Amino acid sequence: MIKREKRRYLALEVVSEQPLNEQTVLYTVQSSVHRLFGEYGASKANLKLIKFIPEKRQFVIRCSHKALEPVRAAIASTTEINGKNAAIHVLGVSGTLKALSKKTRNI
Amino acid sequence: MKRFADLHLRVPLKDNPKAESMIQKASELGYNLVGIPLSPQTTREQISQLRHICSDTKVDFATRVNFSPRTPNELLQSLRRFRRKFEIVAVRCHTKDVARQAAKDRRVDLLQFSVTNLRKRFFDEAEAELASQALSSLEIELAPILQLTSFSRVRLLSSLRREVATAERFKVPITISSGATDELFMRGPRDYAALTTLFDLSMSSALRALSDNPWVTVERNRKKLSADYVAPGIHVVGRKTGD
Numbered sequence: 502m503i504k505r506e507k508r509r510y511l512a513l514e515v516v517s518e519q520p521l522n523e524q525t526v527l528y529t530v531q532s533s534v535h536r537l538f539g540e541y542g543a544s545k546a547n548l549k550l551i552k553f554i555p556e557k558r559q560f561v562i563r564c565s566h567k568a569l570e571p572v573r574a575a576i577a578s579t580t581e582i583n584g585k586n587a588a589i590h591v592l593g594v595s596g597t598l599k600a601l602s603k604k605t606r607n608i
Numbered sequence: 609m610k611r612f613a614d615l616h617l618r619v620p621l622k623d624n625p626k627a628e629s630m631i632q633k634a635s636e637l638g639y640n641l642v643g644i645p646l647s648p649q650t651t652r653e654q655i656s657q658l659r660h661i662c663s664d665t666k667v668d669f670a671t672r673v674n675f676s677p678r679t680p681n682e683l684l685q686s687l688r689r690f691r692r693k694f695e696i697v698a699v700r701c702h703t704k705d706v707a708r709q710a711a712k713d714r715r716v717d718l719l720q721f722s723v724t725n726l727r728k729r730f731f732d733e734a735e736a737e738l739a740s741q742a743l744s745s746l747e748i749e750l751a752p753i754l755q756l757t758s759f760s761r762v763r764l765l766s767s768l769r770r771e772v773a774t775a776e777r778f779k780v781p782i783t784i785s786s787g788a789t790d791e792l793f794m795r796g797p798r799d800y801a802a803l804t805t806l807f808d809l810s811m812s813s814a815l816r817a818l819s820d821n822p823w824v825t826v827e828r829n830r831k832k833l834s835a836d837y838v839a840p841g842i843h844v845v846g847r848k849t850g851d
Contacts, residue, residue: 516792537806570811573802577795580754588792590637591799 507566510551511594512605513576515558517587523553526560529582530589533575546572551598559592561601569594610815612797613822615643615672615696615718616749616785621654628661630791637796641668641826643785645698648673648690670826672696674720680709691715695829698747704730711738717825718745718783721771723752726763731771736778743828745821746775749787750800768807782809783825784817 513530515521527550535543546568552561564572579589595601614634619627634642644658655671662669673694677683683699683706691697698718701707707730710716719739722728731746739746748768756764775782784804788794795803801814809817831837836844 570802570805573799574806577799577803578754580792586792588795590796 506547507596508547508563509566509569509594509596510561510563510598510601511569511572511576512559512561512592512601514590514592515560515582515587516590517558517582517585519583519585519587521555521558521582523550523560525582526550526553527562529579529587530562530572530576533579534572537575537578538571542568542571548572561598566596610797610819611640611823612638612819613641613643613670613826614639614786614797614818615641615670615783615822615825616698616747616787617642617644617794618787618789619644619658620789621646621650621658624657624661627658628665630788630794631658631661631667632665633791633794635665635667637794639667639797641670641823643670643672643696643822643826645672645674646694648686648693670695672698674698674700676700676702677706678702680705683709683713687713687715692833695826695833701730702728707731707735708738711735711744712742713744714742716742716744717829718747720747720749723749723756723764724760726767729767729771731774733774733778736774736780739775739780740778743781745781745783745825746771747783747785748772748804748817749785750795750803751787751789751793753803753806754793754795765807772807772809776813781821781824782813782817783821784814785822 531548534546547565549563551563573591576589576591581587593601593604595604617634619630631642659669671694673690675683675686677686696717698720699710699716700720701710710719721731784800786794797818800818801811804814
């Protein structure tokens with residue numbers, strides 16, 4: 502029997518003064534993972550943008566549960582978006598969106 | 609629940625609003641204790657101002673001094689003069705002699721090494737053996753990992769990997785701190801723990817380096833600096849008040 506891949510949902514917050522959109526935030530996270538862990542690591546992370554709230558500068562991404570720590574490290578290592586200083590903080594991590602929304606409340 | 613500590617939050621002492629926002633950010637990120645480096649000439653007013661900001665934001669505050677001596681004698685002089693004025697003493701070792709002296713001196717809490725000149729990272733087996741006997745910790749700052757790019761970061765990570773393995777072999781406590789000078793380089797403790805996996809520090813060791821190890825250092829020093837401390841294992845339990 503094929504085992505279903507476990508996932509982790511991460512609620513993130515961007516600290517940056519520039520305007521953001523879905524493509525920019527996902528590209529930033531993907532390129533951070535790619536820069537730190539290469540193509541092989543990025544392929545294992547299986548990243549997907551789930552939700553983006555531009556007014557709160559928060560977003561939710563999904564990754565493989567085995568790649569949680571590398572993805573978290575890549576997110577923490579982000580210091581700029583589009584060449585301007587920025588930081589991304591992890592607000593919460595969970596195995597389901599429901600539990601994540603309970604954890605972070607405001608997402 | 610773990611109590612996290614950042615023993616090296618480099619807040620600008622002359623810029624009060626920025627200092628306040630950085631301490632506030634540390635609190636929001638989940639730190640219970642911040643160590644702020646002060647110069648030996650820092651006035652009592654500045655310290656009480658910082659203490660006030662920290663108590664407002666519900667973060668414990670530890671005073672810290674960083675020494676960068678050029679010779680072992682200079683280090684000994686500084687320790688003699690200032691050890692009892694600060695809760696944490698960190699030594700940035702620029703020469704091997706200073707590194708050896710700092711590692712064997714029980715008054716030194718944290719050992720720091722250069723992040724740009726990797727030839728000046730003297731944390732080898734001999735250093736680790738001395739440090740393990742004197743209870744000093746190896747301090748690893750994570751802001752340089754965020755700031756450096758490409759090959760300089762690769763070289764630093766490689767060096768850190770070797771040092772962490774040596775420290776673990778000789779049971780030298782590791783302390784992870786931010787070394788952040790700006791809010792943008794501050795991250796939560798679990799994010800830092802994830803970053804340390806880049807130099808092969810296990811998640812449990814990383815969390816210990818962010819919580820238990822710094823707290824043990826600060827609490828040990830607070831006991832030593834208290835008026836009731838006599839010698840290791842001996843302290844005053846009560847005083848007779850008048851006749």
